[in-house]
Amino acid sequence: MKSLLPALFLALPIAAEELPAPLALQTAANAFLASLDDKKQERATFPFDSEERENWHYTPRDRKGLPLKDMNEAQKNAAVALANEILSERGAMQAAQIISLESVLAKLENNPQRRDPEKYFVAIFGTPGDKDGWAIRFEGHHLSVNVTLVGDKGFSVTPSFMGTNPGEIREGELKGMRPLAAEEDLARALALTLLESGKKDVLFSENPPKEILTGEERVAKQLEPVGVLASEMTEAQQEALFELISQYTGRYRADLAEADMAKIKKAGMDKIRFGWAGSTKPREAYYYRVQGPTFLMEGCNVQNNANHMHAVWRDTENDFARDLLGEHLDGHE
Known part of the structure; x- marks a missing residue:
């Protein structure tokens, strides 16, 4: 398992992908949901046919779903594990760097409330494993990961968005970092x-x-x-x-x-x-x-x-x- 947010969370051990994607994502989604209490589950879950499923954004804003900042450590690690089952090792590293740029922007703009690296939201649509369709969204500023699975018919991983601001860090400790x-x-x-x-x-x-x-x-x-x-x-x-x-x-x-x-x-x-x-x-x-x-x-x-x-x-x-x-x-x- 790749570590998506090494600066924020405990590193997760890297393991080979053994399960096919539908089963791996179903297992990780259920583990995430099982880590939540009833109130947090209510915030993190939506009907599959909800209009919210297609309400995707990459701009900085509050979103529906459960944000990382409202999770305890175990819940954050379960959310990270879910995201890492979706992404490749390279994709996970890019996502981690994109999220880390929120801390850079917080300093540049002197606005830590708006630029919060824990304002990334997890939302599950439908019941994981439902053959009629279910979906995962992991989203925040400059990152939108949307995966929809429809039984044995297949899946969709789009819209897929990654962005960086700054595109290149040109000074400071992270000088030279270019996620994209x-x-x-x-x-x-x-x-x-x-x-x-x-x-x-x-x-x-x-x-x-x-x-x-x-x-x-x-x-x-x-x-x-x-x-x-x-x-x-x-x-x-x-x-x-x-x-x-x-x-x-x-x-x-x-x-x-x-x-x-x-x-x-x-x-x-x-x-x-x-x-x-x-x-x-x-x-x-x-x-x-x-x-x-x-x-x-x-x-x-x-x-x-x-x-x-x-x-x-x-x-x-x-x-x-x-x-x-x-x-x-x-x-x-």
């Missing part, structure tokens, strides 16, 4: 190699948007096709694109990540587009997106003098398991 370094560096390197090989269309605008275009929308839709198709890239460029996509899917434990990558490939890797807007120089504002027939990934670093990054992954068919639940976009509001 790969999401930025891999994308920039791909943009540069495409430009160098004459693929000028990769740069679709010199002016990046100020934010990811899908924002906190509950329903993700395809955006305007921009950039260069994978089918027009060299083999090396296609491999670089695949590595960038894997950085997003690889936030999650291996069996979840592999299943999503298989779905992306099945829809057609040659149909995926990569586009860049803004400067390609480090520490200057940019935006990029990777878009395929079934998914959308956006990276944006514009705010705070290009030192505040957002990186989101949406499934345009199956966010919140809508496709698995039969709630196709043409009939979903």
Whole structure:
């Protein structure tokens, strides 16, 4: 088991993933709920069909669910164990770093109440293991992890959001820390190699948007096709694109990540587009997106003098398991 919050909680022992994801998550969710008294269980649980299940956010705000700050040590460790069953070791480390940045912001803004690293909330929707559907949300500022499981039909791990402010810590004890370094560096390197090989269309605008275009929308839709198709890239460029996509899917434990990558490939890797807007120089504002027939990934670093990054992954068919639940976009509001 990976330690999600080493600065806040006792480190949990690392163990190999032995159980398949549905059973592992069900076991961890039940262990978390069993650690709570009745009042805390009431705050942490919601009906599966509750509108709250799709009420996701990455901005700093109070949320529904049970926050870490209202848990005792055993309950926090159970919450961390649940989150760590969802995430890969790399994903868990990124999440830990993102959460630790709240303490940095608390000092920079002199506002510890707003920037509280324990204002991350756990919510369970439905009954863990219910074949008709159940879900987990672990969410706070710049972190939104949403997993929905629907019996033997499958699962959804989107919307999936990670953000960092600062994107890079440039002074102090944590100088050099960049939780989303790969999401930025891999994308920039791909943009540069495409430009160098004459693929000028990769740069679709010199002016990046100020934010990811899908924002906190509950329903993700395809955006305007921009950039260069994978089918027009060299083999090396296609491999670089695949590595960038894997950085997003690889936030999650291996069996979840592999299943999503298989779905992306099945829809057609040659149909995926990569586009860049803004400067390609480090520490200057940019935006990029990777878009395929079934998914959308956006990276944006514009705010705070290009030192505040957002990186989101949406499934345009199956966010919140809508496709698995039969709630196709043409009939979903």
